[in-house]
Amino acid sequence: MDLSAFTNPANILTVFVAVATFATLVTLAAPLMRTNNLEARLKSVSTRREELRRKSREALAAAKGGSLRQTDAGLYKRVVDRLELSRLLEDPKVVDKLAQAGFRGPRPVSTFYFFRFVLPFAFAASVAFYLFVINDFGLSGMNRLAAIVVGLTLGYYAPNIYISNIAQKRRESIVGAFPDALDLLLICVESGMSIEAAIQKVSQEIGGSSIELAEEMTLLTAELSYLPERRQAYEGLSRRTNHPGIKSVTTAMIQAERYGTPLGAALRVMAKENRDLRLAAAEKKAAQLPAKLTVPMIVFFLPVLFLVILGPAVLRVMDMMAPGAS
Secondary structure (H helix, E strand, O other): OOOHHHHOHHHHHHHHHHHHHHHHHHHHHHHHHOOOOHHHHHHHHHHHHHHHHHHHHHHHHOOOOOOOOOOOOOHHHHHHHHHOHHHHOOOOOHHHHHHHOOOOOHHHHHHHHHHHHHHHHHHHHHHHHHHHHHOOOOOOHHHHHHHHHHHHHHHHHHHHHHHHHHHHHHHHHHHHHHHHHHHHHHHHHHOOOOHHHHHHHHHHHHHHOOHHHHHHHHHHHHHHHHOOOHHHHHHHHHHHHOOHHHHHHHHHHHHHHHHOOOHHHHHHHHHHHHHHHHHHHHHHHHHHHHHHHHHHHHHHHHHHHHHHHHHHHHHHHHHHHOOOOO
């Protein structure tokens, strides 16, 4: 087998440019291809609520009680249990991290531990195969070993990076629509609706702005109905979003129910604070824009500007210095 095609720097550069171009096209076309799956996600939350109701009735009917926990008997779970990966790769915050990314239940936990165990070996094997079989780039044995260790490390942290990126995008979507949701919630509460009915109504209205926030508020309604303490439902929302503004709102709602203070007044103050936080975040991004535009202007704008300004003068000088010019 001729491996010259894989080791040719021109071919490698061509592949890299093709991948970069494809990634750019996908990034630009992603908003156009994005579908609004609000109904499907709300339906999944409703299904989960019905499942909790059914299991709750079964638990009350059983003589010794029942279990309301989800079960996972898939391949990933069997591998994790057989190799004891949950103890070997123990991460006490993995459940909260997955919940912040929108993954709930025991199955995502098993999947996370499985890929955290497999990906380091996959990355290291890929780097070793390329350096020892396809092209070593003239590296010594120690440098190739160091590259394999780097691949091993990247594979270990890849699941955390993936989960963190998804959680960050989800948090930005939730925080962007949360002040508007608080305004709608304040209107519903002051009109005489109960807090559960108000949250359910807001979850249906806010879906056009943020599907993630609509899903979280629908889940909050279900937890308010079935958890033994309402405080646990508010604290669950705070953990899943992991944002200071939402934490302050949930704390205010917990204190309002505990001490009997008017919920409308607390929501009014929290809505104003969250609007101020959103405005401050927008002002921060606007202040960072000049610094971020410096490098693109130097790399892309200035060469073209110099070419437009100096190009005619250079061409005129070349014509004057050409042989036979008068």
